[in-house]
Each structure stands twice: as C-alpha cells, then as structure tokens.
Amino acid sequence: MxxxxxxxxxxxxxxxxxxxxxxxxxxxxxxxxxxxxxxxxxxxxxxxxxxxxxxxxxxxxxxxxxxxxxxxxxxxxxxxxxxxxxxxxxxxxxxxxxxxxxxxxxxxxxxxxxxxxxxxxxxxxxxxxxxxxxxxxxxxxxxxxxxxxxxxxxxxxxxxxxxxxxxxxxxxxxxxxxxxxxxxxxxxxxxxxxxxxxxxxxxxxxxxxxxxxxxxKHQGGSRRASAPRQALLNLLQLLAAEPTVMQLEAELKLNPVLVMHLMRLANSSSYALGRKVTTLREAINATGTNRIARWTQLLLYADGRKVKLEDDPLLQLAATRARFMELATAILPEAGPSEEDAAFLVGVFSFVDAVFGGAIDDALEVLRLPKPIRAAITHREGVLGRLLDVIEALEQGDWAAVDMACASLAPLDAGAVAALTLTSAEWAGMADRNAEAQGLERIED
Structure with missing residues (x-):
C-alpha cells in the first residue's frame, strides 16, 4: 500500500x-x-x-x-x-x-x-x-x-x-x-x-x-483513575499472566465497579453475542482477555467524575495515541512481532505519569513493564520510540517535526500519519458508546 x-x-x-x-x-x-x-x-x-x-x-x-x-x-x-x-x-x-x-x-x-x-x-x-x-x-x-x-x-x-x-x-x-x-x-x-x-x-x-x-500532566491531589489503584494494577498483572476464566472471574468479583463496566462493555453493540449477557463469566467470554486488558489500561486515565468517555480528554488522548501506535506499527516493514505486540502498551502508558505522579520511570516501574517498552517511552529507543515522536509532533500540530520524524519511518509520511490518527481517534471516541452507559464512576482509594 x-x-x-x-x-x-x-x-x-x-x-x-x-x-x-x-x-x-x-x-x-x-x-x-x-x-x-x-x-x-x-x-x-x-x-x-x-x-x-x-x-x-x-x-x-x-x-x-x-x-x-x-x-x-x-x-x-x-x-x-x-x-x-x-x-x-x-x-x-x-x-x-x-x-x-x-x-x-x-x-x-x-x-x-x-x-x-x-x-x-x-x-x-x-x-x-x-x-x-x-x-x-x-x-x-x-x-x-x-x-x-x-x-x-x-x-x-x-x-x-x-x-x-x-x-x-x-x-x-x-x-x-x-x-x-x-x-x-x-x-x-x-x-x-x-x-x-x-x-x-x-x-x-x-x-x-x-x-x-x-x-x-500530573494534577496533584486525588488520582484520576475511576477505581482504586491497587484494583486496576492487580487486574493488569493477572491479565499479563494469561489467567483462566475462573481466576479472572474471582479477581473481578472483588471490584463491583469493574464488573459493572465489563457487563456494559459485553452488552454494547461492539461485543454483543446476539443476546443479553447476564453473568460475569459470559461477559468475560464475550469480551475476551485482550479487550478486557485494553479496557483496564484505559480506565487508569478515566476522570474521577461521572462523565462520558468521549468527553474525557486524557482518556481520549491516551486511547488515540495507543491505537495509532498499533496501526502504524503494523505498516512498518522494520517492525517485528515483538514491536507489534508492544505498540499499544507503549502508546497507552506514555501518559502514565499523569496518573501516578512523580518521574515517569517510577510510574513505569510500578506497572512492571518490560524494558523495551520502558525504553521506547522514556528514551525513545527503536521504532516504537520514533512513532511516539511523530504522534507527539502531530498532537502539537508541528508539521515540520512530523516530516522530520517520518524521514526514518518509510513508508509513512505526514499524510499517512494524519490519516491513521483520525482513524485512531474515531476508534477512541467509540469507547463504551451504548444507551445504558452513563459514564465511569469513582471508588475512593
């Protein structure tokens, strides 16, 4: 192409x-x-x-x-x-x-x-x-x-x-x-x-x-996440270990708000099975662990107030960047399977210091992310680091910087980067869009 x-x-x-x-x-x-x-x-x-x-x-x-x-x-x-x-x-x-x-x-x-x-x-x-x-x-x-x-x-x-x-x-x-x-x-x-x-x-x-x-940027004071930090971290770590449905069900049952959102997600138009999902196990099977993992990662950025996901600026920014990273990596010939697997994580966690505060290295350490992912985020190493540079330049509307970054990202050029970002933004804006979902709720830490 x-x-x-x-x-x-x-x-x-x-x-x-x-x-x-x-x-x-x-x-x-x-x-x-x-x-x-x-x-x-x-x-x-x-x-x-x-x-x-x-x-x-x-x-x-x-x-x-x-x-x-x-x-x-x-x-x-x-x-x-x-x-x-x-x-x-x-x-x-x-x-x-x-x-x-x-x-x-x-x-x-x-x-x-x-x-x-x-x-x-x-x-x-x-x-x-x-x-x-x-x-x-x-x-x-x-x-x-x-x-x-x-x-x-x-x-x-x-x-x-x-x-x-x-x-x-x-x-x-x-x-x-x-x-x-x-x-x-x-x-x-x-x-x-x-x-x-x-x-x-x-x-x-x-x-x-x-x-x-x-x-x-980190706002100080209370966290932005819509559920307790430890609950989200525990779930992410369990998902990384390829849990059984029974293990995942047991962890989710400890977090009623997470269950509520998973049920909504499973019954949305994107994931519905053709009938209403009524049990947690059905919701897990309908949604799949990969989608649950992405949903949990994005929940870290959700505003503490009860707002629609498409009105939450940090969540939309993180979701758009993560999806762009994934789509762009699939196009680049130099990106191998390991980069394709890591692309979404690099994008979604490139804002993690806004949630946890402090240095971004410390925040990434809390998440126990692999070194290549951390290196791409903090030192802009490898193809994923260069993709982060180009999406950041586009977010600023700095077309000269976009051109410069694209010089080492063939066949991507500024037009392709812009088009992929619009596609990614549409994907991010569709999150949790169904008649029943009124917005994310907060549980105090």
Missing amino acids: SFSAVDRPGMSGVEGDQSSSGPLADPWQVYFARQPMLDRDGMLCAYETLPRVVRIAVQEEVDPQASAGRALIKGFATPALRASLSHHPAWLDVTREALFDDTLLRLAPDGVMLELPVGIGADPDLIARLVVLHKKRYRFALDNVTKADESFAKLLPYVDAIKIDTQDIAPALLPKFASVLKSAGKILVALNVESPQAHDRAHALGFDRFQGYYFA
Missing part, C-alpha cells in the same frame, strides 16, 4: 460536490491534526483542527477551479475528519481565500467555529463577507490576539470568541483585557496551556476554554 501524497486519493466529501469525479486533477492535498479544547470543568468540549494544505505534482490536466482555499474546505468536510471529532464541534483555521469561497456554505454552521488568523486584515471586503456569513449563522473566532489594535477593534463586533496566549500579554494588562472582553460577551480561549498552574491562572481570570496539554 502506498502512502505518498501523489498516490493517496484526493480529499472529497462535501455534500453535492462532483468535482472529484471529473477528468481534471486536484493539485491540492489537505491533512489535519487535532488539538483538544476543554471547558471550565475540564471536560472535552471541542477540537481545533489544524490543517496542512500541500500542492502536489500531478501528471494530468489540473482543474482550473481548484484552489488551496477550496481544498481546505473539502478536506474539512470528509467523513474521516467528522468521525474523529466524536460529535464535538470543530474550530477550523481558515484562510482569507477559503472565507471568500462559496464552497464554505456547504459546511453546517452549527458544527464549526471559523478562526480568523492573525493578519487577515479588516478591510471593507472582509467585513462585508463576515456580515454575509454571520447572517447564515456562521460564527468566528479571532486567533492569537496579543493587542487591541485598529484591526482588532473593527473585527470585534463580528466574532464570538477571542483566543489569547496569556504569556504574550503583559501580566498587569491581562486581567483588564480579559474583563473587558468578558463584559462584551466574548468566549475567551486560553492558548498553549501546558501546566496546571497556567490553567489555574487563566481559570481565575474567567477564561472559558483551555487549549493545551496541561491535563496530561
């Missing part, structure tokens, strides 16, 4: 668009990274979609209607991207060209926030276009605002949200700036929030949304 940009099929998916069926080639490819956006309660409430628009060499005649702006909109409308959002709204970085392309009108306005980049201007043509789109219920955000200049003042009446990197504004001015914008009814988004301390400062100033990976 080829993963070069030339061989990969062009982006399509805008309803009613027939351009992809014609004889003329589209010279543009669009890839997307995602960054989670959290609300004031720490729950996942949206994703920013960070596009990369690439012009490729084509042999056939190029469609004269093709443009980078139109390709961006078409790429954003693909089923793969929509599925990766798990029903969360998207914030889309748009260009001026895309904003003026009527292909934009094919996007559902209630599912997207259009981000206006720095330097887009505030000329009469742009203002008139914003007015037209605003009447059609499209919403706008100003990205990376650092000062209240003339362009900012002209655009402010037409935007719903303001995105601010709190490190780029003088600390003495930030409280007043935030207060004025809040009084004007704007949604305030704090950018590049990479530590719990940075989150707390922005939260105290009244920011409504938080973008950054502070939630993947």
Whole structure:
C-alpha cells in the first residue's frame, strides 16, 4: 500500500460536490491534526483542527477551479475528519481565500467555529463577507490576539470568541483585557496551556476554554483513575499472566465497579453475542482477555467524575495515541512481532505519569513493564520510540517535526500519519458508546 501524497486519493466529501469525479486533477492535498479544547470543568468540549494544505505534482490536466482555499474546505468536510471529532464541534483555521469561497456554505454552521488568523486584515471586503456569513449563522473566532489594535477593534463586533496566549500579554494588562472582553460577551480561549498552574491562572481570570496539554500532566491531589489503584494494577498483572476464566472471574468479583463496566462493555453493540449477557463469566467470554486488558489500561486515565468517555480528554488522548501506535506499527516493514505486540502498551502508558505522579520511570516501574517498552517511552529507543515522536509532533500540530520524524519511518509520511490518527481517534471516541452507559464512576482509594 502506498502512502505518498501523489498516490493517496484526493480529499472529497462535501455534500453535492462532483468535482472529484471529473477528468481534471486536484493539485491540492489537505491533512489535519487535532488539538483538544476543554471547558471550565475540564471536560472535552471541542477540537481545533489544524490543517496542512500541500500542492502536489500531478501528471494530468489540473482543474482550473481548484484552489488551496477550496481544498481546505473539502478536506474539512470528509467523513474521516467528522468521525474523529466524536460529535464535538470543530474550530477550523481558515484562510482569507477559503472565507471568500462559496464552497464554505456547504459546511453546517452549527458544527464549526471559523478562526480568523492573525493578519487577515479588516478591510471593507472582509467585513462585508463576515456580515454575509454571520447572517447564515456562521460564527468566528479571532486567533492569537496579543493587542487591541485598529484591526482588532473593527473585527470585534463580528466574532464570538477571542483566543489569547496569556504569556504574550503583559501580566498587569491581562486581567483588564480579559474583563473587558468578558463584559462584551466574548468566549475567551486560553492558548498553549501546558501546566496546571497556567490553567489555574487563566481559570481565575474567567477564561472559558483551555487549549493545551496541561491535563496530561500530573494534577496533584486525588488520582484520576475511576477505581482504586491497587484494583486496576492487580487486574493488569493477572491479565499479563494469561489467567483462566475462573481466576479472572474471582479477581473481578472483588471490584463491583469493574464488573459493572465489563457487563456494559459485553452488552454494547461492539461485543454483543446476539443476546443479553447476564453473568460475569459470559461477559468475560464475550469480551475476551485482550479487550478486557485494553479496557483496564484505559480506565487508569478515566476522570474521577461521572462523565462520558468521549468527553474525557486524557482518556481520549491516551486511547488515540495507543491505537495509532498499533496501526502504524503494523505498516512498518522494520517492525517485528515483538514491536507489534508492544505498540499499544507503549502508546497507552506514555501518559502514565499523569496518573501516578512523580518521574515517569517510577510510574513505569510500578506497572512492571518490560524494558523495551520502558525504553521506547522514556528514551525513545527503536521504532516504537520514533512513532511516539511523530504522534507527539502531530498532537502539537508541528508539521515540520512530523516530516522530520517520518524521514526514518518509510513508508509513512505526514499524510499517512494524519490519516491513521483520525482513524485512531474515531476508534477512541467509540469507547463504551451504548444507551445504558452513563459514564465511569469513582471508588475512593
């Protein structure tokens, strides 16, 4: 299977668009990274979609209607991207060209926030276009605002949200700036929030949304896991020893909440036997030890509150990364059976310090993971270590770093990595999705 940009099929998916069926080639490819956006309660409430628009060499005649702006909109409308959002709204970085392309009108306005980049201007043509789109219920955000200049003042009446990197504004001015914008009814988004301390400062100033990976750092205080630490660790260690059904049943019976979730998992649409599972033994047989192991590993990251799995940012991040590692390893020729077996574990436990705190080496020691897995996580050794580098770069939307990491991961390139990540995100977002599951419950340690 080829993963070069030339061989990969062009982006399509805008309803009613027939351009992809014609004889003329589209010279543009669009890839997307995602960054989670959290609300004031720490729950996942949206994703920013960070596009990369690439012009490729084509042999056939190029469609004269093709443009980078139109390709961006078409790429954003693909089923793969929509599925990766798990029903969360998207914030889309748009260009001026895309904003003026009527292909934009094919996007559902209630599912997207259009981000206006720095330097887009505030000329009469742009203002008139914003007015037209605003009447059609499209919403706008100003990205990376650092000062209240003339362009900012002209655009402010037409935007719903303001995105601010709190490190780029003088600390003495930030409280007043935030207060004025809040009084004007704007949604305030704090950018590049990479530590719990940075989150707390922005939260105290009244920011409504938080973008950054502070939630993947140890928060201090109570654990995030939804069941006692020892219960989950005991179960993981038992699963690693290839237990009998009777042994697994006996261990699970000591943990009523784990039993409850296993019964829900067994009766979900993904694992159902065609009839309702009513006993623990039936649930174990229906689900299988491999799936139980993955489910238990992911439960380490579940928020202590009663929330849906698709709204839990750390669980979604860990699950997406673990699934990506597994899918990507299966593609790489240099990866052998041992790497394929370890790939999911490397991904899922690369965030384990967020649960246990302290140095990640100590947290991995608690889990008694094999040395190759620990080496991939802590020292980025081997093919699994390089895959961790590339998925981390994509999570940050750092396309240059993605390209650099892909140089040693042939046949993977940036487009393939982005596509595999969307597939992985869809898989993660489907966890525990059934009518009865209302969210994970916590048992105090």
